[in-house]
Amino acid sequence: MESTTQTQTRRPTETAVAYGYHRDRFLAGALLFVFGLVALMGIITAEAFYPGYNAGVQEISDLGATRPPDSIILQPSATIFNTTMTLSGLLVLGATYFVRRAFRDRAVTVALGALGIGILGVGIFDGSEAxxxxxxxxxxxxxxGVSAVVAYRVIETPFKYLSVAIGGFVLLLLGSLIALGLLGVTHPLMFLGAGGVERYVAYPVLLWTLGFGGYLMAPVAEPDAV
Structure with missing residues (x-):
């Protein structure tokens, strides 16, 4: 009788823990998925309103403003892009909060938080603000890139391997661009143009957030009570 009473007392707590975990996990995934959609569609829309925009030659941030000293700001592309990036940064920061609640993993939380802050900064400070x-x-x-790599800590196979591969690719490409740039050597991928190479870094991250967001929204087994 005593054992039965203890079991009945424990079940509400276990159920509450499971509910909180599933809720936080789902909300994190939903926010990341929405971020991916908003960012991609915002960039596409800003490009559509930018006369003569060349995705191979021009950087993504040119949609908001080109680099100084002679910065070019074209409307409505600039407003669309900057608003998109600001909203995107807030979405990622919101997702970071729920990832922290669901998994209690510091590495993933810090990496995603830094991603959100970076995107928010891109929206607040346009390309003319060096x-x-x-x-x-x-x-x-x-x-x-780091987020995709460290996310293996909260992802099950086989997606964890794909996540690490995507993050590793982004970091390797980014590192090689910086290193060769400092050495004054042309990167092998520069035949794609500055805008094309930048998209090789940015778009894998956006696509990863769509995949990670969908993964987090999927039904999973209940976690152990804590």
Whole structure:
């Protein structure tokens, strides 16, 4: 009788823990998935309104403003892009909060948080505002790659291997671009143009967030009570 009473007392707590875990996990995934959609569609829309925009030659941030000293800002592309990035950063930061609640993993939380801050910075400081925009963009790319790598800690196979591969590719490409740039050597992928190479870094991160977000929203087994 005593054992039965203890079991009945424990079940409400276990159920509450499971509910909280599933809720936080789902909300994190939903926010990341929405971020991926918003960012991609925002960039596409800004490109559509930018006369003569060349995705191979021009950087993504040119949609908000080109680099100084003679920065070019074209509307409505600039407003669309900057608003998209600001909203995207907030979405990632919101997802970070729920990832922290669901998994209690510091590495994943810090990496995703840095990604959100970087994207938010890109939206607040457009391309004409050096060096803040450049710092925010670099943080975005680096944190995006790191996020995909460290996410293996909260992802089951086989997606964890794909996540690490995507993050590793982004970090390797980003590192090689920086290293060869400092050495004054042309990167082998520069035949794609500056905009094309940048998209090889940025788009894998965006696509990863769509995949990771969908993964987090999927039904999973209940965690052990804590």
């Amino acid at each position: 060096p803040m925009h450049g710092i925010a963009a670099l943080l975005t790319f680096f944190a995006g």
